[in-house]
Amino acid sequence: MAAKSPRKKAATRTTTRRPRRKKAEPASKGLSAAEVASEAATPPVELVQGIQEDGGQVLSVYRDPLGAHTVVFAALPIDKVEPTPYQRDLSEPHVKRLAAAMERLDRFLDPVIAIRKEGRYWTPNGNHRLHASKLLGGKSIMALVLPEEDVAYQILALNTEKAHNLKERSLEVIRMHRGLTGARAGRESEFAHLFEEPAFLTLGAAYEKRPRFSGGAYNPFIKRAESFLDLPLAEALQVREARADKLLELDDAVATVVDGLKARGLQSPYLKNFVVARINFLRFKKEGPVEFDPTVARMISSARKFNLDKVNREDIGRMSGPLLAEDPE
Template sequence: MREDGGEVLGVYRDPLGGHPVVFSVLPIDKVEPTPYQRDVSEPHVKRLANAMERLDRFLDPVIAVRKDGRYWTPNGNHRLNASRRLGAKAIVALVLPEEDVAYQILALNTEKAHNLKERSLEVIRMYRGLVGAERKGPETAFAHLFEEPAFITLGAAYEQRPRFSAGAYHPFVKAVEDFLDTPLEDALPLREARARRLLELDDAVVSVVDALKERGLQSPYLKNFVVARINFLRFRKDGGKPDFDATVDRMQASARKFNVDKVRREDIGRMGGGPLEPDEESA
């Protein structure tokens, strides 16, 4: 660490798990986010920089792992950017010896809450990173990193269609997805294929939404309304896990047969819902 231009301030074991931690100061130009993380939020960086400038202090060390002479931070990218904006030459860090911590983004990153798009993209980026690093083992062995199997498929869909309205599909994808007992390198093409199936379904849903708009029906929740109408899983009584492809096939068939003439304005008005995901199409 000293050879990298940093300085060790102390070494201790964390009081929970007893793992070694190096309390250190690192050259800021040698610290960078893991390649799997969400994009930086400029407004959040600006707020952090303003707060740090008012306090004239940096009180929240970033977490870092050493990687090929540089330091990856899975937790602290916004603080890192705020420090750079203020002209800092060094940054205080808790350096951990376990490189696997770099993949614990979702568990560690509580600085700014993730939305569905950010979670999904981070998961698929981690997934590709693990495959690229030739990490061995079935997808199930990495479940603790990915948190939810739906994030993998939705992330692959976002890669292909950045304005994909994943929020409308997340409930049913969550219901049909499971972690695969298949090696990561073999499971990735399966996830990509499922993402393509989702986008095919999305195309069918968009056609219905366009037809509803032609009838003068307008709402930011039109897509959610259509997906909810064709989601037959709402009425299932048994607790078995539905098949992904069979579910998408049936929902696509329902979308093609969707009768827009039977939809009333008050039906959509009852839909309501929470705020849409950032960058999503408002159907």
């Protein structure tokens, strides 16, 4: 009886883990209640005067309990408040649900955050509450007005009233990039803390060009291949546009394969994910640098050479569960 060959050990992948956040000691950071309301909170005179000139009313000035930053609590004319230009599109059903809840309670208890800009007020995280108040005929809205204009760009960190999906997050980030381009000097990499992930920029540019783009199917390899660019914002934006075009070219090639599989009677909601997984050679490349352009070019080539005859129902079933039954003739 032949001896069994020793089984090869699976290659282990080394991953760099983020250090765990140390648990803070109770009551060890920030301001006490008395310090929040103390006279140490210096009123931003220009902002306070501006709010009053705009028809608003300043109710109080305090320091936020975490970072001791100055905050102005004010009632603002609702017609002077608008969302930042970089936000996701409004969800009408969500606005109606909010309005119904507010109407039942007969109260508005969740102030929006706002920054003053040329006599108007941008809110980076209160668009749905703002429109719900307008839907109910509100005249004013309560706001925490911050002196720092940069807060307007902190959308992803501040917007918690409705969870973002990949499309919404990506569109917000690329819109933010466009807003910063021309308005600010600097390189894309210097704004990494605002953009969060470089993949959002390229995906966002693709979603702008093709709203029904299936970004989720491509996001795993894009996250590995993308990084923030050490280029001026305007030049970086051109690169993002070019990469989005390449992604859409890949999407077209994948769609052709999916159509071919459907023509052979294979029906599944996961066909696109299956095809992308098949042509994603990074599955076998666990380590080492990954560059965007060569990666996408190779995947486009693989999609165009995809052999439909080598795919059977069991292959797709193993990946996504039972396939859908074929429609009767």
